[in-house]
Structure formats: C-alpha cells, structure tokens
Amino acid sequence: MKWQNALKDYQLYLKIERGLSENSINNYALDIKKLVSFLENNKITTSPIDVSTKTIQECIYETAKNVSARSQSRFISGLRSFFDYLVFEDYRESNPLELIESPKIGRKLPDTLSEAEIDQIISTIDLSKPEGERNRAMLETLYGCGLRVSELVNLKISDLFFEEGFIKVTGKGDKQRFVPIVDLTQKYINIYKNEVRTHLSIQNGHEDTLFLNRRGKQLTRAMVFTIIKQLTEKIGLKKSISPHTFRHSFATHLLQNNADLRSIQLMLGHESITTTEIYVHMDKTHLTETVEKFHPRKSR
Template sequence: MWDSYIRGFRSYLKLERSLSGNSVAAYLSDIDKLVQYYKSINHIPGLNEITTADLKSFLSWLNELGMLASTQARVISGLKAFFTYLILEELITDNPADLIDAPKLSRKLPDTLNIHEINELIDAIDASKPEGMRNKAIIEVLYGCGLRVTELTELKISNLYPQIEFIKVIGKGNKERLVPIGGVALKLLDIYMTQIRVHMKIKKGNEDYIFLNRFGAKLSRISIFNLIKGLAVTIGLKKTISPHTLRHSFATHLIEGGADLRAVQEMLGHSSITTTEIYTHIDRDYLHEVITQFHPRS
C-alpha cells in the first residue's frame, strides 16, 4: 500500500531535507501507523481520498491505544510532512492534515543531575577495566559539551582540536558546529586515546571514530544508553536518566550560572523558532569564554 509514495518520501527526507537516518526512520514510522490504522478497519483509501475526518479518527484510535500526547504530536508532525511532500509532487491537491492540531502538551522538564551526582556517576566507573577510561571520557564529553548521543557516537578524531579546545560536531540535518571542550574532558580523552585506544585492533572503516567497542567498531547509541542506565543503578540514583539528561544538565548549569542564552543555544545546536535571526554566528573566543567561566568542569 502506497509503497512507491513512501519510498519517494524517504528520498525526499534524505536528499532534500538532509535529515539523519534516525529522523527519517521516525517519519516513516509515523506513516506506518496510519497504514496500520487503515488495515485495522479494512479500508485502504487512495491518497486523494484521505480526509481530515479520517485523520481525526486515526488520532482517536491512537488515543484509545494509550499513546501519549507527546507521541501523538510527533505522529501529526510526520503526517503533515508526508502530505506536504505529496502536494509538492502534485500527487494530491489538498492537504487533509492542515486542520489537524497537535494535542496540548504538559511542559514537564526532564530530570537534571547536579555536579555531585555527575561526579558520582564518573566515580562509579571502574578505571581498571579496559573500557573504564573510555566510559569516563564518554560521560565527561556528554556533559562537558552538551552533545546528543548520536553526535557522541559519530565524533571523529579529525574533528578534535585540542590545541584550541574545540570539537567539531555534526548535528541534526548534517549541520556542523564548533563546541568548546573543557580541560577535564580533554585530559580523559587523551588518556583513553593514547593508553587504551592505541592498542586496539580497529575494524576497517572505523579508524577515525573516537569511541570504539571491544570489537574495534564505532559504539552504538544503545550501548551509551545502557552505560548511563547501568551507572545510575550502581549509585542508587532514583532519577530516570539517559544520555540526554547530561545534555540537559549541561545547558541548565550554564544558564543557572549566568551564561548567555544565545551562546548556550549555539553550543547545543538549537535554532529559534520565533527569533531565528538573532541566533547568528557567535565568535569562537566568546564561546570559549562562556564555557570556561560558567561550566563547573571547565
């Protein structure tokens, strides 16, 4: 059902919108949910036959299945992108998702860690094990640079500039940004790379990736999640945390310390929805000054 259109949508997301593999997969999953709905009612309409009422019934179906409002909002976003693509390709004339509003979301801030809890996580890592120094460096870089988990797994040696204390990060949509990196993170990276990584047998094609697994291949996202979850259990942490918790803690600690919001958003790789024009290029020296002055592990 709609196979050729979905393949075209996938290409559009990759080539024209330059989305990451994870983002593309999320959009396609949204469309697959709509397909599952139509299969559940034994009615497979043509693309031009889909109505706003159909989509509202689909959302009611998702709600009855117990889907969270935040997940429903993400599905609506995917549907709107799909129908926008179909209009661009002149495959449909009207967008049935135009009048669909996302459910209102409660603004619950994710958990953050204080510096004591972050120190506890790092101290819980057994540095005598081969992966110990690597894992310490991972936590320091996640927290010290505010990276997304995929940005960490994709981090390359060629994008590390220790002389000027910056790293080049490839973010969402393959957008590059320079992020300051503090002395503690640089020190642990140097120990890991010169004392551990240098002795590893590296799998072909993975030579430039900084963080490797025991088979010499790039670390997976799930391995970082498991690392964080495992450390939380080890120290008896009651908060629900993930790699993103360290990124959120990075931003929260800087802002609470008085850092300029624009500088923090630049380092996080965020763009403003309403005031995009004010987030222009910020001088590298100023970014470095912000991280040095306000980050507790600078």
C-alpha cells in the same frame, strides 16, 4: 499513487530537500506506516491522494487509546507533514489534517543532574577495567561539550582540535559546528586514546572513530544508554537518566552561571533559539537574579 511509492518519495524529500538525519526520517516514516497499517487492518482501500479526513481521524482515535497526549501530538504532526508534502508536490489540493487539532500538552522540561550527581556517577566508573577509561572520557565529553548521543558515538579522532580548544561535531542533518572543550575533558580523552584505545584490535573502517567497543568497532547509541543506566542504578539514583540528561545538564549549568542564551544555542547546535529557551523555563531563579542585576530600575 501507492502508499509505498509516496512514502519512498517523501523520505527522499526529507533527506535531500530538508536535510534531516536518518533517525528523523525513520520517525516520520513510522507515522505513515502506522496509518497504512490502520487502513490494512480495517480493510480500507484508499490512496494517499484520496484518503479522507474522516478516515485519518478514525486512525488517530484508534492510536490515541494506547499512547500519551505527547505521542498522539507527535503522530498528528508527522501525518500533517506528509500531506503538506503531497500538497506541495501538487498530488493533493488540500491537507486532510487541516481541521484536526493536536491535543494540548504542557511543555515537558527535561530532567537534569546536579554537579554533585554528575561527579558521583563518574566516580562510580571502575577504572581498573580498560572500558572504564573509555566510559569516563565519554561521560566527560557528553557533559563537557553538551553532545547528543549520536554525536558522541560518531566523534572522530580527526574531529579533535585540542590545541585550538575545540572539537568538530556533526549534528542533525550533517550540520557541523565547533564546540569548546575544556582541559579536563581533553585530559580524559587523551588518557583513553593514548593508553587504552591503542591496545585494541581496530576493525577496518573504524580507524578514525574515537570511542570503540571491545571488538574495535564504533559504539552503538544503545550501548551508551546501557552504560549510563548501569552506573545510575549502582548509586541508586531515582531520576530518569539518559545520555541526553548530560546534554540538558550542560546547558542548564551554563545558564545558571550566567552564560548567554545565544552562546548556548550555538554550542548545542539548535537551529532555533526557541528550542534553547526551554532552559530558561527550567531555572526561574536565574531570571530573577538577571532582572535584579541588570534592570536599570532595580534600586528605585
């Protein structure tokens, strides 16, 4: 079995059997390509079926010189998943990473913005320019609905159900969910959609795409990153901010205002509530207040 063929089969498995997104599949594939590159650079001739634990360990040690413990752990996890697939398909009898441990890493808590900081960022947008209305609507949607940046740029006009108070979001693995949308966010989307977007020369295939660039095509994820970076630089914000920061802030602020974890999980589209629980760790004061308010022995 050649590496190229094994990788191609693995990518099909991730897409069809596990329903992963294109981005996730590319990330998994990159881990295998790093291993293949290591083998080629060191003139090691071996196949996915025969590669040994010792060889993979050498690759991990080599890679670890230039990356953080978190990236190293991610790399090991990606390789382990690939060889689990080969075992599952009976190409191998065992996974060569069974005895290789990932480095211990602390749980990374995401940066969040305060409500005042979000207001400050949005108020910095230049509304005298056509793209200003678009950018305001985008940031209000990121924060107001807790979307991933990929979900934002792929949002369709046909996904807007304003009368019912929801939008339809297509998340990881093409899984769809309905997320509530507040009146203020609806208002800014309608301003952009009805007063700015209608004047664009919309390209074929993008007629239903909500957020467009000046050429009438879907915005890229990179462009949304750039817009947010420029706005945060303008106000001199020192935090590490990305589109995902607005999503984290959405979840954190809901929790601080006593929303239940299960509801937050559904709105974020997390498959497991364990992923959502990271927001509990971010705000210890919320835990204290919850016990003081609801525990039956609080006043004894």
